[in-house]
Amino acid sequence: MIEARELSKLFGGKTAVDGITFSVQPGKVTGFLGPNGAGKSTTMRLIVGLDIPTAGTVSVNGKPYARHRMPLGEVGALLEAKAAHPRRTAYNHLRAMAATEGIPDSRVREVIELTGLGPVARKRVGGFSLGMGQRLGLAAALLGDPQTLILDEPVNGLDPEGVKWVRYLVKGLAAEGRTVFISSHLMSEMALTADHLIVIGRGRILADAPIERVLTGGQQERVLVRTDDADGLAAAVAAAGVDIRREAADELRITGLSARSIAEAALSRGILITGLIPQQETLEDAYLELTGGEVEYQSRPVNDQALPAGEGQST
Amino acid sequence: MSTAAAPAPRSPRTPAGSPVTFGRVLRSEWIKTHTVPSTVILLAVSFAVMVGLGALVAWGLVSLATDEESGPPQGIGQSLQSAAYDVPAAGLPFGQLLIAALAVVLIASEYTTGMIRSTMVAVPTRTPALLAKTLVTAAISFLLGVVAAFTTYFLAQPILSGADLEFGLDAKGVLPSIINTGTVLALIAIMGVGIGALLRNTAGGVVTLVGGLFVLPIIAGLLTGLADWVEDAARFLPSSAASALVATEVQPDQFNQVEGGLILAGWAVVLLAAALIALKKRDI
Numbered sequence: 001m002i003e004a005r006e007l008s009k010l011f012g013g014k015t016a017v018d019g020i021t022f023s024v025q026p027g028k029v030t031g032f033l034g035p036n037g038a039g040k041s042t043t044m045r046l047i048v049g050l051d052i053p054t055a056g057t058v059s060v061n062g063k064p065y066a067r068h069r070m071p072l073g074e075v076g077a078l079l080e081a082k083a084a085h086p087r088r089t090a091y092n093h094l095r096a097m098a099a100t101e102g103i104p105d106s107r108v109r110e111v112i113e114l115t116g117l118g119p120v121a122r123k124r125v126g127g128f129s130l131g132m133g134q135r136l137g138l139a140a141a142l143l144g145d146p147q148t149l150i151l152d153e154p155v156n157g158l159d160p161e162g163v164k165w166v167r168y169l170v171k172g173l174a175a176e177g178r179t180v181f182i183s184s185h186l187m188s189e190m191a192l193t194a195d196h197l198i199v200i201g202r203g204r205i206l207a208d209a210p211i212e213r214v215l216t217g218g219q220q221e222r223v224l225v226r227t228d229d230a231d232g233l234a235a236a237v238a239a240a241g242v243d244i245r246r247e248a249a250d251e252l253r254i255t256g257l258s259a260r261s262i263a264e265a266a267l268s269r270g271i272l273i274t275g276l277i278p279q280q281e282t283l284e285d286a287y288l289e290l291t292g293g294e295v296e297y298q299s300r301p302v303n304d305q306a307l308p309a310g311e312g313q314s315t
Numbered sequence: 316m317s318t319a320a321a322p323a324p325r326s327p328r329t330p331a332g333s334p335v336t337f338g339r340v341l342r343s344e345w346i347k348t349h350t351v352p353s354t355v356i357l358l359a360v361s362f363a364v365m366v367g368l369g370a371l372v373a374w375g376l377v378s379l380a381t382d383e384e385s386g387p388p389q390g391i392g393q394s395l396q397s398a399a400y401d402v403p404a405a406g407l408p409f410g411q412l413l414i415a416a417l418a419v420v421l422i423a424s425e426y427t428t429g430m431i432r433s434t435m436v437a438v439p440t441r442t443p444a445l446l447a448k449t450l451v452t453a454a455i456s457f458l459l460g461v462v463a464a465f466t467t468y469f470l471a472q473p474i475l476s477g478a479d480l481e482f483g484l485d486a487k488g489v490l491p492s493i494i495n496t497g498t499v500l501a502l503i504a505i506m507g508v509g510i511g512a513l514l515r516n517t518a519g520g521v522v523t524l525v526g527g528l529f530v531l532p533i534i535a536g537l538l539t540g541l542a543d544w545v546e547d548a549a550r551f552l553p554s555s556a557a558s559a560l561v562a563t564e565v566q567p568d569q570f571n572q573v574e575g576g577l578i579l580a581g582w583a584v585v586l587l588a589a590a591l592i593a594l595k596k597r598d599i
Contacts, residue, residue, distance in 0.1 A: 066439035099343035101332030
């Protein structure tokens, strides 16, 4: 379990993390979602003590990370793909890390096989692709067979198969009762992987809830209605808490009423409805709504091809 | 690339390793040191240069002593013998240059490559990691210095015998000088790790340390005429202290071996302490 209390980090007067309080529970995958520059990586670096908090505290399984006698056995962290000397081989990099806790070479070979690094284990890290670098980072994170995993954008640069594998891996680790904290700026990836979601924007927690509640939480139903008598229908459904917007001469966007209630209202007034389309709130929409203006810039993710089919249908 | 089918079904309560100890951190640092090719290459080059320079000095002494035109300069026989005693440590300046660079590179490259994040995640208390790296680097440097000086000694004897300048290991101050060649390099290595950890930048660290070792004495030499205190202060420079430490004979107006050693150790301790304090206070 990871617990942050009023955790803040300033870099030269610029606030990266702004007094956040949250906890990450064992036994499930907790997604840490936010646009680039929202404070995800800084938060994760604070957890493992690479950055020193300006204020507040963060603990892993009851203690600050640095106080654990077996740090690698407590927490496996993938923080940045580039955390190895380029002239050293993957195998030697892992051996050097393993040596700090006397982790045997057999375990080093095990994580190499587990992460699919076998064919390149004796090659220098400098020649690795981004994807292989990620696999090396994951191998290092798994070395100590830790109770808690902190993975910063683990699917970055992985091929579709690798993305699927990471998803499967983290779910399996969570099912074994481990704490899994995984960051991403990809809503779609979180939708498929995470059980719980913490959304961060400009260093503040915007949402902290089970993923289905982030999806629907605070969102009202929205229905696109086509009718020959738009004015009549608008009058029929008008009520407090119902927002009606005219999209076209024969089209209304009604928020705050279910499709059924609208149909019933139309039926009682004898208004013909030619189209009644519930607007599905996608996770992506919910995310954009939450982060709102806090998105510094938006671009399609590098592993676009890995986006699952069926995501993003908004009509 | 293929991926394994499933995460290894390990019991979460069976730890893969054991608690971090200083010995384990040392072992980790040792693995890190010898698994990067540049370390091994730099050490080999340092050895070759130190031994080569020593042999060259020996050969120079012999040709001076056996100059056929004028014969050995009158009354210089005794000082030639003293100069021969200094041959084993003759390669030290180049050894210092290369070890200074190596030590800075070993720590600063961790910052420039991002390796430091892996290191400090594995050893989050930080201090043991830097101490272990310092110890490994200093030990390697000490061994390099001693082995190079001994090799130079044995290589120089056949050369020196050409002018009857050969000498035994029991000759005055020779054995301490050989051992202290290693001591100087070890202390320089500690200074290098300290500066590298403070500056976190390979080029900046190397320039700073090499400047301190080789440029400061030149500047001090130029300024000597300006004020008396310059010369006094110059004796405390790392380069002067290193010379005093390996001297087979205490020079007039210079510190003796022990004093030189303490001064150089002082530099090393101050820089390492500053690096350790900064390491604890700064973000990685």
